[in-house]
Amino acid sequence: MKIIVSADIGNSETKMITRYDGVEGSECFHQPSVIRKLIKSPQIAETNLKKNVINLDENLIAHITSSALNRHSDGLYVIGKKAMQTDLNKVQNMNIKLGNKHKHDIPVIMILAMIARTVVKDEFELNGALESSYQIDCDFVSAIPASEFTFEKAKEFEKRLTKGDHTVVIHLGDKKVMVGINFKKAKITQEGIPAIFAMVYDNEENDDRKVSLLDKFNEVYDEEMEPNDLLKMKIFHVDIGDGTTEYIYTNGVNPVIDACDGERRGVGHATEDAVIMLNEMLQGSFKSSRQSFMEIIKDKTHNLHSEAFNALEAAKGTQANEILEDTFEKIQNKAGNSVDLITVYGGGSIQFREHLEESLRDYAETINSKLLWVPEELAVNLNVRGLDILNRTVFSKNKK
Structure with a gap:
């Protein structure tokens, strides 16, 4: 087998x-x-x-x-x-x-x-x-x-x-x-590189999807871009995870290795700070893992949901500012502002959207670029879908 x-x-x-x-x-x-x-x-x-x-x-x-x-x-x-x-x-x-x-x-x-x-x-x-x-x-x-x-x-x-x-x-x-x-x-x-393959093959690999990668993007920018058009673009990826945020620069599907980087930013860091805040608020009586804390956030009926939500919102603001600064600095110094598209995805893109989207869209405009915020329905599994495509089409065939 x-x-x-x-x-x-x-x-x-x-x-x-x-x-x-x-x-x-x-x-x-x-x-x-x-x-x-x-x-x-x-x-x-x-x-x-x-x-x-x-x-x-x-x-x-x-x-x-x-x-x-x-x-x-x-x-x-x-x-x-x-x-x-x-x-x-x-x-x-x-x-x-x-x-x-x-x-x-x-x-x-x-x-x-x-x-x-x-x-x-x-x-x-x-x-x-x-x-x-x-x-x-x-x-x-x-x-x-x-x-x-x-x-x-x-x-x-x-x-x-x-x-x-x-x-x-x-x-x-x-x-x-x-x-x-x-x-x-x-x-x-x-990490970060497989996602571009999931984006390019969006129409082929996600026939069961309820939303397409570029629907909202085309509506915002009044365009008719197709996934294959990404093959001709210089893209700066912001992949927000739990423990790290990956900043990946690709020319089509090819990574510019020296311009790819990552920092220890993400939902997990905000969550750990929020756990500390909530524990102080409850006078030392609150113990939780990051994952268990997020279950409280998801459960609106939980007796500590409101307190946990407020603590997380406060902690997310700090992380969001650091991600913004990272993005500006790396686009300037790593990519030389030569970016056709800034794209944001990963599980953290859902949590940080309201903190980041407007600022990143404004920044993209200043460098004559555009912002693709990957829809929530696709953002979480973008990397694993890209890995699956690579596994079947490249790695399993002994290709480099």
Whole structure:
């Protein structure tokens, strides 16, 4: 069995697209990038296999043994949504201040657990039952931040996956299913670059979309631009994430490597500041991970929603000013103001839109450029869709 996997390993969420070699169709799904290590197996609350498979995304528990993990990191974990439900003081997420994502164990644990989850769910859907073990080959592609990216770091991450064995045991009540994963190929590129491929292939790759990439842009500027027109443009990308914001300069789909950069800005930094503010407001009685805090923001019925929202808005203002200053400085000094289009996307583009859009549109006008703010419906998955396109059309064919 061979699976083709593209993963956007965000500090907030890990987004993944999976395909089977020679089979039409794909699945795009995500999990919060949080884990919690267990010292013993949890109590079995449900023994119905079908229910456990259906609810696997909410109850992802996996024992992971991998040569890619650091010493003493093998073990039993609850992953993603399940990890956020209890014992918040024991939850691990990526330290957005330290960087070096290519060295972390959390991305590897997320990748392995999510691949194994896909195999289990798909096999049960296909056969209505599960074997005790499966072995799969995997072609894998992902990316690390531009602020950290070097070819040496990319190779180091690739070797972590391809050099050894990886075994994941998925817990489904009283049944355990082992999935052996062999990374036949692994390619790590630079965050921000894959998005241009998702933009250029917008019409072909998103037939199920309710909104097109350029609809609003063409309305604002009274144009009839098509995605293929991006191939002829010099584009400055502002990819706002949780822990980093990537500033990528491309000529068509080709990155101008020396002009690509990143900074530790984003929603996660604003969230961490907001958590501190709310904790002070509640006299030290508030504890939360970044991901759990954002769940409060999403839940308007939560008793702390109003306080959390106000704290986050205050913290976002500071981050927005820093992103604006970065953008102005890098367009001037890295791109020499030779920019046809400034485009903004990523999960953070949704949170920061009201803080940034007007200022960036005005700035674009001053340098005789235009602003493409990627629609919310496309912004979050733009990178993982671009990685999927690269995986199928370039990396899987042994092309550079």
